[in-house]
Amino acid sequence: MNQTRATRLGLMLLQLLLATVVLLPFFWMISVSLKPPTEPFAIPARLWPDDPTIGNYITAFRPEFRTYFLNSLVVSLSTVAITVSLGLFAAYSFTRGQLAAISALIGLVVLAQMFPHSAIIIPIYKMMRGANLLNTYWSLILAYVSVTLPVAIWMLRGFLLKLPAALEESAAVDGATPMRVFWDIVVPLSRPGLIATSVYVLIVTWQEFLFALSFTSTKEMRTLPVGLNDFIGQYGIRYGELMASSVMVSLPVMAVFFFLQRYFVAGITAGAVKG
Amino acid sequence: MRQDRRLYWLLLAPALLLMAVMLYYPMVGTVYESFHETSFLNPDPKFAGLALYRRVLADGTFAEVLVNSIVWTLGVVLLQNVFGFLAALLLNQNLPMQGALRAIVLLPFILPGVVAAILWRFMYDPQLGLVNSLLLSAGLIENSVAWLADSRMAMASVIVAAVWKGFPFSMLIYLAALQNVDRSQIEAAMLDGAGPVRRLLDVTLPAIRDVIVVNIVLTLILTFNYFDIIWVLTKGGPQSATHIFPTKIFETGFGQFRFGEAATYGVFSILVLSVLVALYAIVQGGASRRRAAA
Numbered sequence: 001m002n003q004t005r006a007t008r009l010g011l012m013l014l015q016l017l018l019a020t021v022v023l024l025p026f027f028w029m030i031s032v033s034l035k036p037p038t039e040p041f042a043i044p045a046r047l048w049p050d051d052p053t054i055g056n057y058i059t060a061f062r063p064e065f066r067t068y069f070l071n072s073l074v075v076s077l078s079t080v081a082i083t084v085s086l087g088l089f090a091a092y093s094f095t096r097g098q099l100a101a102i103s104a105l106i107g108l109v110v111l112a113q114m115f116p117h118s119a120i121i122i123p124i125y126k127m128m129r130g131a132n133l134l135n136t137y138w139s140l141i142l143a144y145v146s147v148t149l150p151v152a153i154w155m156l157r158g159f160l161l162k163l164p165a166a167l168e169e170s171a172a173v174d175g176a177t178p179m180r181v182f183w184d185i186v187v188p189l190s191r192p193g194l195i196a197t198s199v200y201v202l203i204v205t206w207q208e209f210l211f212a213l214s215f216t217s218t219k220e221m222r223t224l225p226v227g228l229n230d231f232i233g234q235y236g237i238r239y240g241e242l243m244a245s246s247v248m249v250s251l252p253v254m255a256v257f258f259f260l261q262r263y264f265v266a267g268i269t270a271g272a273v274k275g
Numbered sequence: 276m277r278q279d280r281r282l283y284w285l286l287l288a289p290a291l292l293l294m295a296v297m298l299y300y301p302m303v304g305t306v307y308e309s310f311h312e313t314s315f316l317n318p319d320p321k322f323a324g325l326a327l328y329r330r331v332l333a334d335g336t337f338a339e340v341l342v343n344s345i346v347w348t349l350g351v352v353l354l355q356n357v358f359g360f361l362a363a364l365l366l367n368q369n370l371p372m373q374g375a376l377r378a379i380v381l382l383p384f385i386l387p388g389v390v391a392a393i394l395w396r397f398m399y400d401p402q403l404g405l406v407n408s409l410l411l412s413a414g415l416i417e418n419s420v421a422w423l424a425d426s427r428m429a430m431a432s433v434i435v436a437a438v439w440k441g442f443p444f445s446m447l448i449y450l451a452a453l454q455n456v457d458r459s460q461i462e463a464a465m466l467d468g469a470g471p472v473r474r475l476l477d478v479t480l481p482a483i484r485d486v487i488v489v490n491i492v493l494t495l496i497l498t499f500n501y502f503d504i505i506w507v508l509t510k511g512g513p514q515s516a517t518h519i520f521p522t523k524i525f526e527t528g529f530g531q532f533r534f535g536e537a538a539t540y541g542v543f544s545i546l547v548l549s550v551l552v553a554l555y556a557i558v559q560g561g562a563s564r565r566r567a568a569a
């Protein structure tokens with residue numbers, strides 16, 4: 001591309017503007033989380049505290065926060081494990097099974113991705129109440145697995161369709177059963193797809209708010225998003241602590257994302273771009 | 276072979292069963308609930324015919340929720356796709372630091388929705404918020420604005436917060452599409468003397484048309500159903516100025532325990548979403564036919 005120097009400079013300035021718009025709220029969140037409670041808010045706002053401290057983080061990491069954190073961890077990791085396993089089983093059958101009515105079933109999977117959670121939540125709530133599962137991990141895990149499964153199947157199906165068939169075919173010729181082919185060939189080869197799908201499911205469940213708000217009723221069972229929302233009222237405008245909690249809630253998913261970004265980006269875009 | 280087939284069905288069964296019980300049954304269940312009345316005092320559902328539909332339609336907030344949902348959805352979808360596309364163009368240039376910038380731009384997308392909402396609630400705080408502070412220093416406003424408490428500003432404010440959180444997702448998909456565009460076509464257009472704008476309109480946009488359609492439908496559905504941002508920022512207020520279907524359903528169902536009416540709102544929300552998607556499909560289909568005819 002033969003861009004002139006002026007064009008390049010202009011484009012780089014626009015990039016700087018884009019980065020600023022994205023980063024300014026983050027920068028401010030971190031700045032306020034490091035502000036000592038004694039330092040007053042000023043107009044115009046000071047962008048960085050004079051005397052940064054991690055005091056807010058220590059205060060915010062109270063026992064209830066640790067409970068919410070543990071709950072989020074249990075629910076999210078269980079959901080990732082179950083969704084990705086069931087999703088891979090289903091995707092394998094969809095792509096290799098040559099079953100009857102397969103395209104109709106795939107259509108139902110795609111349609112289910114679009115169901116508004118708020119529109120189906122009342123019957124799900126009643127089922128959970130009937131099964132005595134309200135305010136348990138299981139109510140959340142079951143709901144999260146169900147709502148993430150259609151997208152997970154879709155993403156994994158995309159990956160399996162791109163796997164070269166030759167390896168599986170030669171294994172089958174050698175007499176391997178479909179189950180052996182699945183464990184020895186398909187699972188190892190799908191690793192990038194499994195990672196991408198796991199990251200997607202983790203991001204979705206770590207932040208899920210509507211089901212958690214509706215299905216949990218005691219502090220012992222709250223997850224981080226609901227707990228964080230509760231903090232707003234409890235702490236009035238103690239924004240330092242609120243921002244410190246927010247940073248701590250965000251860090252785990254951010255860290256996972258940064259290490260596995262490559263896989264995730266490929267997985268998310270594959271479905272939409274290749275169709 | 277028959278045994279193989281049984282194995283494939285067995286592998287498929289848990290996923291299908293779960294989706295049937297937890298997604299398709301509740302979809303039907305919502306319609307059932309919308310014909311049955313329950314309340315906090317009378318939790319046993321009683322058949323009510325169309326009474327709940329009449330009640331919801333007669334309630335003044337229904338029209339407001341409908342209009343708000345449409346304004347919110349169209350506003351977020353339009354801005355998110357425009358900014359997402361422009362950001363993707365910017366990240367598809369041959370400039371230094373593209374990888375780092377892409378990672379930075381994706382940050383709001385990974386940020387949990389409730390965190391993003393709390394952050395923006397704080398940004399919009401009339402006294403302590405950065406938005407007022409910056410606008411006052413720049414002389415763009417003379418007095419602090421109560422962004423979320425003023426019913427004329429609240430909807431625009433929640434839309435801005437949602438676009439900030441959502442445009443990276445659209446950017447990501449547009450960027451992948453742009454990187455797939457055939458370079459030779461662009462180079463051919465350059466040899467013909469087409470400037471950057473002509474190349475964009477004549478080569479790039481037609482090449483990624485399908486991705487634009489997918490992106491718009493996807494963001495339309497996600498935005499219409501998005502609960503977190505509005506609930507944390509305004510709870511649908513002030514009055515009902517930012518109430519959309521998901522927040523109204525949650526408030527009616529779990530705030531007032533009127534499951535029947537909440538389900539009725541749910542049925543309406545599915546209808547409205549279907550109409551929006553269908554309208555877009557018709558407009559899109561018409562545009563394609565005109566192009567084909569031209």
